[in-house]
Amino acid sequence: MTDLRVSFCGLESPNPFWLASGPPTNTAGQVLRAFDAGWGGAVWKTIGEPIVNTTSRYGGIDLNGVKIMGFNNIELISDRPIEDNLREIYEVKKRYPKHLVIASLMVESKRESWHEMVKRAEGAGSDALELNFGCPHGMSERGMGAAVGQVPEYTEMITSWVKEAARTPVIVKLTPNVTDITRIAAAAEKGGADAVSLINTINSLMGVDLDTFAPRPTVAGKSSHGGFCGPAVKPIALHLVSTVAKKVRIPISGIGGIGYWNDAAEHIALGASTVQVCTAAMHYGFRIVEDMIDGLSQYLESHGFRTIEDFRGRAVPNVVEWGDLDLNYKIIAEIHPELCIGCQLCYVACEDGAHQCIAPHSAAGNGKVNIHGKGVHVPRIIEEECVGCNLCALVCPVENCITMREVPTGLPPMSWNDRARQQAGARPGCALPPTPSGD
Amino acid sequence: MALEQIPPKLAPQQYEENFADLTPPMTRRQALIEAARCLYCFDAPCTQACPTHIDVPSFIKKIMTGNTRGSARVILEANILGESCGRVCPTEVLCEGACVMHEKGEKPIEIGRLQRYAVDFVLDNHLRLFRAGAPNGRRVAAIGSGPASLACAAELAQWGYAVTIFDKNELAGGLNTYGIAAYKTRAADSLREVEFVRQLGVTIRQGIEVGREVSFAELEKQFDAIFIGVGLGETWELDLPGEDLEGVCGAMEFIARTKIQPFGQVEVGRRVACIGAGNTAIDVVTAARRLGAESVYLIYRRREQDMPAFKYEYALAKNDGVIFLWQTQPVRVLGRDGVVTGLECVRTRLGEPDAKGRPKPEPAPGSEFTLPVDMVVRAVGQKPLTGFLRAVSGLELRQDGTVVVSEGHQTGNPKYFAGGDCTNGGKEVVDAVAEGKRAAGSLDAWLGCPRAAH
Numbered sequence: 001m002t003d004l005r006v007s008f009c010g011l012e013s014p015n016p017f018w019l020a021s022g023p024p025t026n027t028a029g030q031v032l033r034a035f036d037a038g039w040g041g042a043v044w045k046t047i048g049e050p051i052v053n054t055t056s057r058y059g060g061i062d063l064n065g066v067k068i069m070g071f072n073n074i075e076l077i078s079d080r081p082i083e084d085n086l087r088e089i090y091e092v093k094k095r096y097p098k099h100l101v102i103a104s105l106m107v108e109s110k111r112e113s114w115h116e117m118v119k120r121a122e123g124a125g126s127d128a129l130e131l132n133f134g135c136p137h138g139m140s141e142r143g144m145g146a147a148v149g150q151v152p153e154y155t156e157m158i159t160s161w162v163k164e165a166a167r168t169p170v171i172v173k174l175t176p177n178v179t180d181i182t183r184i185a186a187a188a189e190k191g192g193a194d195a196v197s198l199i200n201t202i203n204s205l206m207g208v209d210l211d212t213f214a215p216r217p218t219v220a221g222k223s224s225h226g227g228f229c230g231p232a233v234k235p236i237a238l239h240l241v242s243t244v245a246k247k248v249r250i251p252i253s254g255i256g257g258i259g260y261w262n263d264a265a266e267h268i269a270l271g272a273s274t275v276q277v278c279t280a281a282m283h284y285g286f287r288i289v290e291d292m293i294d295g296l297s298q299y300l301e302s303h304g305f306r307t308i309e310d311f312r313g314r315a316v317p318n319v320v321e322w323g324d325l326d327l328n329y330k331i332i333a334e335i336h337p338e339l340c341i342g343c344q345l346c347y348v349a350c351e352d353g354a355h356q357c358i359a360p361h362s363a364a365g366n367g368k369v370n371i372h373g374k375g376v377h378v379p380r381i382i383e384e385e386c387v388g389c390n391l392c393a394l395v396c397p398v399e400n401c402i403t404m405r406e407v408p409t410g411l412p413p414m415s416w417n418d419r420a421r422q423q424a425g426a427r428p429g430c431a432l433p434p435t436p437s438g439d
Numbered sequence: 440m441a442l443e444q445i446p447p448k449l450a451p452q453q454y455e456e457n458f459a460d461l462t463p464p465m466t467r468r469q470a471l472i473e474a475a476r477c478l479y480c481f482d483a484p485c486t487q488a489c490p491t492h493i494d495v496p497s498f499i500k501k502i503m504t505g506n507t508r509g510s511a512r513v514i515l516e517a518n519i520l521g522e523s524c525g526r527v528c529p530t531e532v533l534c535e536g537a538c539v540m541h542e543k544g545e546k547p548i549e550i551g552r553l554q555r556y557a558v559d560f561v562l563d564n565h566l567r568l569f570r571a572g573a574p575n576g577r578r579v580a581a582i583g584s585g586p587a588s589l590a591c592a593a594e595l596a597q598w599g600y601a602v603t604i605f606d607k608n609e610l611a612g613g614l615n616t617y618g619i620a621a622y623k624t625r626a627a628d629s630l631r632e633v634e635f636v637r638q639l640g641v642t643i644r645q646g647i648e649v650g651r652e653v654s655f656a657e658l659e660k661q662f663d664a665i666f667i668g669v670g671l672g673e674t675w676e677l678d679l680p681g682e683d684l685e686g687v688c689g690a691m692e693f694i695a696r697t698k699i700q701p702f703g704q705v706e707v708g709r710r711v712a713c714i715g716a717g718n719t720a721i722d723v724v725t726a727a728r729r730l731g732a733e734s735v736y737l738i739y740r741r742r743e744q745d746m747p748a749f750k751y752e753y754a755l756a757k758n759d760g761v762i763f764l765w766q767t768q769p770v771r772v773l774g775r776d777g778v779v780t781g782l783e784c785v786r787t788r789l790g791e792p793d794a795k796g797r798p799k800p801e802p803a804p805g806s807e808f809t810l811p812v813d814m815v816v817r818a819v820g821q822k823p824l825t826g827f828l829r830a831v832s833g834l835e836l837r838q839d840g841t842v843v844v845s846e847g848h849q850t851g852n853p854k855y856f857a858g859g860d861c862t863n864g865g866k867e868v869v870d871a872v873a874e875g876k877r878a879a880g881s882l883d884a885w886l887g888c889p890r891a892a893h
Contacts, residue, residue: 064475064503065468065471065472065475066475340542341539341540341542341543342480342484342539342542343478343480343481343483343539344480344481344482344483345478345479345480345481347481348481360482376542377482397478397543398543
């Protein structure tokens with residue numbers, strides 16, 4: 001039997017699935033329902049001096065008829081009195097002592113204000129504190145949220161103030177809207193943070209109504225930049241989680257684009273100890289956690305892992321600098337004609353969009369006969385030209401119809417950095433290799 | 440028809456339900472989702488399978504991007520009757536039959552419905568996508584206002600020709616107006632497309648029969664070239680005793696009534712026998728059932744697997760509760776007081792293979808039986824309009840009465856071009872459109888009118 005329990009900064013969580021601070025964790029009623037559904041923890045919607053929100057607040061981007069590939073919001077922190085939030089945290093903890101309730105806090109940048117808020121939150125029974133240094137809209141203009149999280153010195157300073165008062169673990173939530181997130185993570189660690197969570201939402205504008213020229217989400221014909229999240233941001237989140245995992249030694253709570261158990265597993269493989277979910281719960285409700293738990297358990301079982309810790313961070317060493325990739329590794333594309341449907345998408349993609357290594361079907365019998373007795377035009381990989389870029393396999397609409405096959409080169413592994421070192425050795429006085437250009 | 444033979448009238452709402460669109464129009468959301476399924480094949484087989492070569496992936500992509508007007512333009516540039524083709528084309532054996540999704544083990548893209556969605560947008564909103572070309576001083580007449588003539592006229596008008604269409608019927612549109620099952624398209628739908636062509640500056644003179652109200656000589660004098668798109672004529676007779684009884688009619692005549700009369704006024708028997716098993720026969724039996732006939736028989740002298748109707752048409756009739764009598768042929772129509780009371784039939788058995796290699800059905804002596812029916816519909820194909828066609832000097836006709844044309848659809852008389860059912864013997868609307876277009880191109884080349892870029 002697999003065990004999904006995780007230990008995070010000394011806290012025991014029934015599973016790694018937490019609800020991120022946001023609309024789903026706004027009230028006790030919601031958090032209680034979420035725990036009933038199976039969530040292991042909840043980061044409460046950020047508590048601070050109550051604000052006033054706009055209508056509307058959210059925007060979505062659909063892709064080819066599928067709803068909410070990306071999502072954004074211009075909603076601020078909790079609009080309810082601090083005491084109401086704290087009383088509800090107390091109620092929830094009383095009924096669910098084994099589940100984690102983490103208070104997300106945002107306070108004006110004064111030492112005493114932070115001290116007071118930390119004490120009140122801990123007094124209400126919260127298991128840990130998450131410092132919202134990432135909210136990209138509304139609060140940053142008031143010197144809070146991302147205004148703190150974008151400056152390493154502020155991050156370190158306020159983290160240290162919090163640590164002066166805190167008795168529970170302190171998690172610093174990082175904004176991705178910076179040039180180098182690892183500097184902020186390191187500053188948080190230096191300030192005494194017990195953990196970091198990332199990523200907060202990404203600055204975004206969801207679109208423009210081309211009749212009224214009102215940006216979305218629209219408030220009386222106008223809009224403002226909001227935080228982008230949802231399935232589309234996962235690759236960005238995974239990259240940033242991996243860089244932070246390489247940089248700091250404190251635990252990470254991974255956030256960004258998690259809708260399914262496998263998204264969570266990827267965050268964990270890149271170093272996260274727990275994961276936080278918001279958009280998917282906003283889209284489908286708390287019930288989604290059932291398959292997250294079920295799917296992750298089955299994954300562990302099928303791979304012989306007993307606990308999450310058994311595979312956590314396993315992918316981190318495999319994220320390397322481009323200069324350390326093996327240039328002598330070679331793969332080429334292979335079309336399996338029995339699966340080909342003759343759409344020619346690989347041909348046109350390679351011809352126009354990549355490296356001209358696929359020949360269209362030719363009259364020389366390069367086809368097959370389909371179920372209707374008609375000919376299917378199967379394109380042909382020009383193997384000696386194929387650069388192994390993946391594009392054809394990516395555009396092919398049929399699973400496993402185009403696969404990438406390794407072609408042994410018989411050469412030992414050699415990276416760009418190896419090559420540069422060799423050349424530097426061969427040509428004394430020329431230490432730096434020419435920079436590779438192009439992406 | 441005697442009153443007691445007419446089945447009880449259905450409620451008006453029931454008729455509308457029975458003849459509602461077989462494939463309803465798509466909502467915007469449905470269209471977007473279906474369009475998103477399209478793989479956007481390069482060198483797409485659907486486009487190749489379409490006789491008018493509509494650039495299917497292109498028009499579908501435009502639906503997806505919200506450029507519905509542009510989508511309709513792509514369709515209508517290739518096929519001016521894109522709306523009706525979207526409804527009535529046998530897409531299962533054309534574009535949708537060629538869709539690569541079949542190979543993928545998935546449902547083909549609903550190309551026909553998407554096509555209708557796009558063109559409906561333009562017709563519903565009365566958008567003008569095309570305009571008449573600058574006049575080139577040439578005049579062309581078209582005889583018949585069906586799909587072939589409309590397609591030919593639409594091309595020529597855009598190139599600057601002054602086109603006049605003559606049609607002997609009260610309503611324009613030919614078979615599209617009169618001859619297609621009402622649950623596929625209504626006369627009003629066809630007339631909407633006629634209007635679209637008329638807006639290009641094409642003159643349509645209805646109720647004028649060439650050779651009667653206006654002579655061929657006059658036409659030849661007034662026009663630089665003439666396109667013949669007259670289609671086929673009335674349904675073939677069966678040459679059976681009793682065929683002149685009241686209650687016997689041809690398929691085309693019966694279907695035409697369902698298109699121009701209110702459904703409640705179309706005469707139909709309580710028990711109807713239809714002879715023939717082509718797609719037109721299916722139109723007849725399904726219409727008879729939907730008009731309220733209690734028992735409808737389809738009588739075919741060959742076997743089920745020999746039936747020429749498309750599989751899905753057959754399925755439709757089966758679903759409507761039509762009774763199929765295979766290997767059966769009519770012997771005589773029985774009647775009383777000049778009105779049909781029954782149909783005497785005989786079973787057939789398989790004989791020697793005929794010219795096409797199919798076993799020739801032969802009556803099995805002693806197997807005669809009588810079907811008590813009060814209406815008999817002949818659905819054994821249409822007669823060519825031989826009398827009309829022979830009146831054109833120099834026109835060469837095949838043995839079956841169809842007009843011989845060159846690859847460019849020019850007839851034996853170089854001033855005359857022809858296309859559609861009168862040359863191909865009876866094919867799909869989309870074939871008629873393709874032929875009308877091709878004729879326009881070669882007519883233009885023959886008249887030597889270099890056309891301005893358009």
